[in-house]
Amino acid sequence: MPTGTAIRDVREQLFGAAERVLLRDGPSALTTRAVTAEAGCANGVLHRHFTDFDGFLTELVLDRIAKIEAQSAALRGAAGTGSLIGNLSDAVTTVFTSVAVAIVALVTFRDELRARLRAARPSGGVPLATEAVAMIASYLAAERELGRIAADADIGTLAPTLVGAGHLLFADRKSTPPDPEAVRKMVTTVMAAAVPSPPRPPAPQSPPSQLSAS
Template sequence: MPTGVALREVREQLFNAAERVLLRDGPSALTSRAVTTEAGCAKGVLHRHFADFDGFLAELVLDRIDRLDGQAAALHESAGTGTVTGNLTGTLVRLFESVAIAIVALVTSRDDLRARLRQARPDDGVPLLTEATAMIARYLTAERELGRIAARAEVDTLAPTVVGAVHLPFADRTGTPPTTEAVHKVVRTVLAGALPGQD
């Protein structure tokens, strides 16, 4: 048991270090040396726990995807409360202000990492964006069942559209991230036909 605890602690220390490098310096700066330097440990520590660096990155991405479960549950539980656009805006801002936007950039910049992730999740599209889209679709379905969006609303079209539309302004790491109000406007515009009388 102590060994398992120690392994989890080392993995989390390395994952957190990688996340800091990724957020601060971007995907191109993410190397095994940068991660171990940021974590304050010897380079060999990473290679003792992971077969290679792409294996480490794949585990990092999968770990961060698993963390979406809490957000997905909270969003689903919010169905029937507040406004649909307000609930979605808050969720999407939290998602894209986190490391998620940097993870998407990392995945799209590394062919070997994408190949590893396809092996781990063969039916997945772009990691994190796929899970975010499923989370939004599930929420919209719940709101449709409650009658808060139109019965004819195409949830499977609306979910990826709103995720993509909100993702784009966050994707430019060199610019200023969009405000909550700007995100709200995008969400409201995308869902306008499905949300009669709501902001």
């Protein structure tokens, strides 16, 4: 390829094709032939840009991790604005309407891919799910600093609970995604104890009794 831009375009074309195959047919269907057929190119195109198929899949996962990290900066920047429950619901939906759920299944399915990702990610954890937890935790910490969640809120529990519950909502790739209200209800339930209740207005005072003069 004559330019870096062209190489990036080929990578994205192949990554997009792999995601479509993965979402449509599952991890067992993901092969070099399936990806290149979906992308409309010859098998050799993939091997010109990647050492082998597991190398290609490793780069796909790392690329999608980088996108979550970019989303994390945007989410943290939203702290103190809009609805806290709405911000969290949007973040969970963005993560799990992407290919994240399918990639977790892919990593579980392929031993060599897991080994390469362990080498590329010394911090460990489940790829994408770990980064999603870190994204949510960073946002919650910012909101705690601003007083929009309780000072004693256990972010180390809340963040993985939100991501785990979100994963369960979106995990069935054969059915339609949950509606926004279902996601919002889950987030509201998880966050219930951590979101300070607005102060109640004072109860109206009864007027003093008027005693008739005797």
